[in-house]
Amino acid sequence: MTTCSEYIKSAFPLIDDDLQQYVEDVLENGAEDFENSEEVYEAIGEVLQEISKDKTENDIRNICEDLLNMLRPEQTNGATSSKTRILNAPIHLGSMAANLENNVKDVKSIWLMQRDDSLKVDARKLEKAQAKLQEKQEKRSKDTKVTSVPKLETATASQVTSKKESKLEAKGMNRTQDIRIENFDIAYGDKVLLQGADIVLAYGRRYGLVGRNGLGKSTLLRMIAGGQLQIPSHFSILHVEQEVIGDETLALDSVLQCDTVREGLLKREREISAIINSGSSADSNLSNELTEIYTQLQNIEADKAPAKASIILSGLGFNPTMQQKATKTFSGGWRMRLALARALFSRPDLLLLDEPTNMLDIKAIIWLENYLQNWPTTLLVVSHDRHFLETVPTDILHLHSQRLDSYRGNYEQFVKTKTEKLKNQQREYEAQMAHRSHVQEFIDKFRYNANRAASVQSKIKMLEKLPELKPVEKEVEVTLKFPDTEPLSPPILQLDEVSFKYNEGRIILSNVNLGATMDSRICIVGDNGAGKTTLLKIIMGILSPTSGICHVHRNLKFGYFSQHHVDQLDMNVNSVELLQQSFPGKTVEEYRRQLGSFGVSGDLALQTVASLSGGQKSRVAFARMCMSCPNFLVLDEPTNHLDIETIEALGKAITKFTGGIILVSHDERLIRMVCKELWICGNGSVKSIEGGFDEYRRIVEQELEVSQNK
Template identity: 85%
Template sequence: MTACSEYIKNVFPLIDDDLKHYVEGVLKNGADDFQDSEEVYDAIGEVLQEVSSDKTEDDIRTICNELLNMLKPDKSSSKKNGPTKVLNAPIHLASMAANLENDMNDIKSIWVMHRDDTLKVDAKKLEKAEAKLQEKQEKRSKDVKTVAPVKLETATASQVTSKKESKMEAKGSNRTQDIRIENFDVAYGDRILLQGADLSLAFGRRYGLVGRNGLGKSTLLRMISNGQLRIPSHISILHVEQEVIGDDTLAIESVLQCDIVREDLLKREKEISAAINSGSNDPELSNQLTEIYAQLQNIESDKAPAKASIILNGLGFTSEMQQKETKTFSGGWRMRLALARALFSRPDLLLLDEPTNMLDIKAIIWLENYLQNWPTTLLVVSHDRNFLDTVPTDILHLHSQRIEAYRGNYEQFEKTKTEKLKNQQREYDAQMQHRQHVQEFIDRFRYNANRAASVQSKIKMLEKLPELKPIEKEVSVVLKFPDTEPLSPPILQLNDVTFEYTKNRVIFSNVNLGATMDSRICIVGDNGAGKTTLLKIIMGILSPTSGMRHVHRNLKFGYFSQHHVDQLDMNVNSVELLQSAYPGKPIEEYRRQLGSFGVSGDLALQTVASLSGGQKSRVAFSRMCMGQPNFLVLDEPTNHLDIETIEALGNAITKYTGGVILVSHDERLIRKVCKELWVCANGSVRSIEGFDEYRKIVEQELEAAQSK
């Protein structure tokens, strides 16, 4: 432990003594239980992240790995130095050295091993054995195929552009703000995602792009942003996909820098002012400065910091956080910063891919309200039903390798689509019935000379009928959690639980909560309020500072979190992934398990790297349930799932016979399955009933913040 203490002090020179003692205590108590560096990271990673302003998550993981090596030194080092020898009595080397000549044999008896000559290896036999071994290895290397690292296919696109548009673009006379991409194809390797598709975006409207996982929604956004699908060159595009790079720039300055015009004017103003202050008498400089001040006034430059601050505050950045350097923020906060920059800069076309994934409920409600007044064109991929009911003016439905446009929000889209499919089915059924009736007439009177004219007329009529295709119905998604045996209460209890990283930083105190096998609980609260910490205490990963955690001895947790999805082995297929986690079962059982989460057929044999985000989540669900848990703990389970799969997840949770605690920001899922909410706020956790009560609390907080 001394080495660990020194290492922590060297790496974190500013660490508080209380916090250092806490980390040392966790390492000391858990030294025997830690199996890998991931478990060390789960135990202390969050704490170390809090005290480090200049270290990324990867840095913290590396530090945790070093600490594990100190706690459990690699056994290979002992093998290199030979087996450890323990003397059967203490030896005083100084006195032995003084009598070196007299006691040489005694010294040799300690340090030199006497070998039995019968145990010596025959050199000829050894040479022969090595030759045979080499021959076997060469033969085996011919039979075994080497596994190359997965090489992902890249998406390609082609489109048809009219000569008129090309000429206007070449002349620079195309000033339209509307976007129309006609007759385009998108492929991913050998798989065609879109074929002969059309996409029209009218300026000032807000579009929600929806469709099943893996059909190419994110790929389409990427192709528009990187220019593979061409749009008029004068239209500015901003695609919020990458997190902001961490450096010494303050958060609010990072947002203000997006206004290039303002930044350029301020830079010129500073240069001219410096020249005038240096004694320059050039009258032209004064004229330029006056013109710059006028331009700054026209663009309301003085209001820009307040506008940037409002956006950052809405996305969860406090006044103190806005003055911090970007390198001090984690990946999730840097993604929020990227979103803030996009909202501030207001491009002609804003592309958002799952913007609610990185936000808590308060920030989502603020974003919904903010985007309803968005002045330019918005194209957003989202699977949050409430967000899609609130923000879009139009829905674009990607299916069957094409895009269909619908007016209205998602609720209206569902009604219109259902009615449209019913009408198409009725029309198809009516035509098939009519065709059958006419065909019967033709077959009956084909060889009747008196009816020859009528038969020919009917045949021509059939040929002229438009050919209607049968309605393609999307396969419904079904998820199924394993059945569990009932357990007698009490199942899970937290009594007077307090948790603190330091005496000055109490996460929550005096928490008294309980759960049963019928529980459907959602933990809500702002980012940093302690939701994940509470989950870890519930599962026993973290120990409370004070108070007691009681769990039933047969309780078996199944834990799902987004980092479990990110850490799947990308080089194998889904069946092989389950095989490595739970070896020794028939292939059919792995296939059946994957099938219960919608990963079936050829999909189960694709490499994990080639699956979409939602498909990877289903594989992670499948692996979690292979262990037959009877209490599920789900941390943001809806990230990357499509709307139909989220609906299926809700149904699966409802039918599950064990207990469920989840952390989620998906309002529809919470309303569908959760009977109770645990609210983390102001250093405590309290229980409330229903989502309506929590939404009122959040809206009141937002109103109070806006009125300040």
């Protein structure tokens, strides 16, 4: 660097010491970054030009080239470059002077020395030179950064276990019927979901786990089922999360195979019977074993198992013909029902259910509600179906603020208790704040009064001893907003004598005569497979009716939401990029504003879609659907994976929407909130009924009663 210093001094004899130091610092800082003399000129050229008015731009460029050769001799003669010290940023002379103003005598400052005004450098140009260098360094840093494929984070758990329980577990003496998981943490990547949490599941009670989307409810169930959170080893756990694998096994047999004890006894019984019948052995031990097997089969009521399995399958929508079909013939939704049937049949000590109503129609939901009310062991269920939560659980676990709070009673009781609890906490906080303010007023008034010194000290100590209360944390209210629409003159939508069948298959719909307006709030209900989704596709023109006519207003613009749209989102991009792919050409602010109107804001909008919870993905799908500003919404099971607060917000958004809506849903509360008209799909027909949802529920309960009495 000495050579550069001498060269600068000789080229610019009138240069100020501090300016020379600045130029040398810039050169030293960029020694390894400068690729050519042009970059050196960009960094210091304007400063050097200001110092020497007699030099032309070419002179300055030549000087910059000479300086580069001195800095990087290896480029000319292959010699090893001298070791350079890299600074974090250019030296800022203003900051230097401010920091060292107390040591003026030791510093030669350009602000303190007398100097020729003609040699002063324009402050703006100096700042511009610094900014250019900073920008170049940042650009180079970005260029050298290796881009990596977004990696999916995984959940981790840690737990503190008591020595007493660990010893009992090691000796095989832990026979407790209750499950107690204390002082545990769960994180998903860098995000902490639960910290220092406790959970107690008493045997025979039914727990509903509730909380906002993305807080870790499903993750908690997976941690328990996967053994990351330890529970006594003698407990059998069953987590209904994945569908049954399709093969040649009959649906009924698939359920029966869950009873491994019964299956093992029957297998051994067949083996022994085959040996005895073949006459190859007349061993009395085999006869005694066979007798013992018959006794055990009788004790577990093995003969009643097929009937029990059939009742469960029937309740979940499998008719006798379907029960005798191979599992590979069923769709994913029906295989999930099979997984639920197997869980209900096997009756584990702890049954974990995650959104069990998502795959069911209203008839199956009503049956499941009734069945689980008599569940004999411990149940932990994540659900956002408010009616289900008011019918099934005996207790509610509320996940919020990285902790779990337990409440006795169903969801309705939980809401009342929590509301009262928050009111009391707020009252207590406000009372303490008022008391603190009053005491502080006294302290401030008499702080310097000698006669009141003892009282003031007493008040100060009293304030220090008061427990520190925090204001009540209010959960951010979820808001959803559908786009405003322009009114259309009727007729809007009309089905006249519409029938439909797939190729030469059975008739799905026959002679349907229905209509909708821009004020319509129609809910379509019916059993799975009754033709609800087919009807929606005919309305939107995705399918053409086999006969009849579907009249649609020429300016009607459909917005279609279905669960498969959520499943087919690009998981490797963030939500902003997802909207950018579907609707290019808009600003980032527009995409973020659209996502924000569906509750996907802040950092959430920049997370990869794969890392979002099911409910958050649904909101992203809503945002994408509404980017085209539809005036008629067709929503097929929109509440799947949405939390209760978001379902409430969806209901309010539907009510305020100025266009028409046709909704397929099994969420009783949402249907009651928004629907003015109910269409029942079944037996090849679609008809509108008077009496709304109450009438439909009465019809379903009658059908269930008839089927159970058969």
